Amino acid sequence: MKSAPEPVAAVVGAGPAGMAAALQLKRMGIRALLFERDAPGGLLRNAALVENYLGFPRGVDGPALVRHFCDQLRAHRVPVRREEVLRAGFRNDRFHLETDRGAHAVPFLVVASGTRPLPFDGCAVPGAAQGRCHHEVWPLRRLRGRHIVIVGGGDAAFDHALALAPLNRVTLLMRGAGPRGLLLLWERAGNEEAITLSPRTRLTAVRARGRGLELTCAREGRSFGLKADRLLFAVGREPALDFLAASVARRLPELKAAGRLHLIGDAVNGRFRQTAIAVGDGLRAAMAVASAVEGRA
Numbered sequence: 001m002k003s004a005p006e007p008v009a010a011v012v013g014a015g016p017a018g019m020a021a022a023l024q025l026k027r028m029g030i031r032a033l034l035f036e037r038d039a040p041g042g043l044l045r046n047a048a049l050v051e052n053y054l055g056f057p058r059g060v061d062g063p064a065l066v067r068h069f070c071d072q073l074r075a076h077r078v079p080v081r082r083e084e085v086l087r088a089g090f091r092n093d094r095f096h097l098e099t100d101r102g103a104h105a106v107p108f109l110v111v112a113s114g115t116r117p118l119p120f121d122g123c124a125v126p127g128a129a130q131g132r133c134h135h136e137v138w139p140l141r142r143l144r145g146r147h148i149v150i151v152g153g154g155d156a157a158f159d160h161a162l163a164l165a166p167l168n169r170v171t172l173l174m175r176g177a178g179p180r181g182l183l184l185l186w187e188r189a190g191n192e193e194a195i196t197l198s199p200r201t202r203l204t205a206v207r208a209r210g211r212g213l214e215l216t217c218a219r220e221g222r223s224f225g226l227k228a229d230r231l232l233f234a235v236g237r238e239p240a241l242d243f244l245a246a247s248v249a250r251r252l253p254e255l256k257a258a259g260r261l262h263l264i265g266d267a268v269n270g271r272f273r274q275t276a277i278a279v280g281d282g283l284r285a286a287m288a289v290a291s292a293v294e295g296r297a
């Protein structure tokens, strides 16, 4: 029996960047493995309304855009492997990936692992409350008639509030006096009756009570209590690159310069974390892998 050809590349993460990379690799005839520890779509699954991705004149909600991306992968027969990459090292001229389901060796690696939430450092969240505290909005999208408190004052916090407000009551606790991000999101939130903006407010304590939460907040020297069903943190994110072993981290410049390693999307884009940029990064990385493969042949 003929065995399948060896994979040439591995793509870690099936968010917009990784999906675009895997699709383009497939189109260029390069056998690649696309790993995703969760559901495909990445952070985009949280977006309430994406208005800056071309092709959708009236905007598109994040989950719907993710469905389009997944349909496109299926149409081109690009499978997503539901595996978490636990470690990626480099030895004997190959990247060696250990996942929660097996091991793989490839000459090219595309890292599209995005970001992970920064821990909330304002107060401790007791174990009993943790099941009601979240860092992403998509698990809350089915909630109806609840009071959801969001901590954060950036674009993500406002986007979350707008996603939840049609069917729930939302309170936004912001450390600053005004918006840190897009003014239009602040204006839209201000026009939503179900959203209460609480500027100059810090969350100082969280307690689990019955099926909900009791929160203590501080505003301008005064302390007050708030009851909530759920708490959603949107206090920033950091690159999710901890699975890269020292054997890769040490040789990063060299592996990148040789076209063997590509770090793309939100994982490396700092404040330029946007879907179209991630997708463009994915295409570029795939084309660079194809050139490097050609160069080696």
Ligand SMILES: Cc1cc2nc3c(=O)[nH]c(=O)nc-3n(C[C@H](O)[C@H](O)[C@H](O)COP(=O)(O)OP(=O)(O)OC[C@H]3O[C@@H](n4cnc5c(N)ncnc54)[C@H](O)[C@@H]3O)c2cc1C
Binding pocket: 012, 013, 014, 015, 016, 017, 018, 035, 036, 037, 038, 039, 040, 041, 042, 043, 044, 045, 046, 047, 048, 049, 050, 051, 052, 053, 083, 084, 085, 086, 112, 113, 114, 115, 155, 156, 157, 159, 160, 240, 243, 264, 265, 266, 267, 273, 274, 275, 276, 278
């Ligand atoms: C609330 C919100 C609203 C937004 N609105 C917009 C908008 O309007 N317009 C816009 O352009 N962008 C928007 N964005 C940003 C957009 O979602 C991101 O820029 C985009 O998703 C980045 O894609 P990515 O593939 O680089 O990373 P991600 O989307 O973060 O994908 C990374 C993927 O890698 C997976 N992964 C990580 N580590 C591993 C591992 N070790 N093994 C296997 N899999 C792994 C993760 O599970 C994840 O699926 C928004 C984001 C949020 C949170």
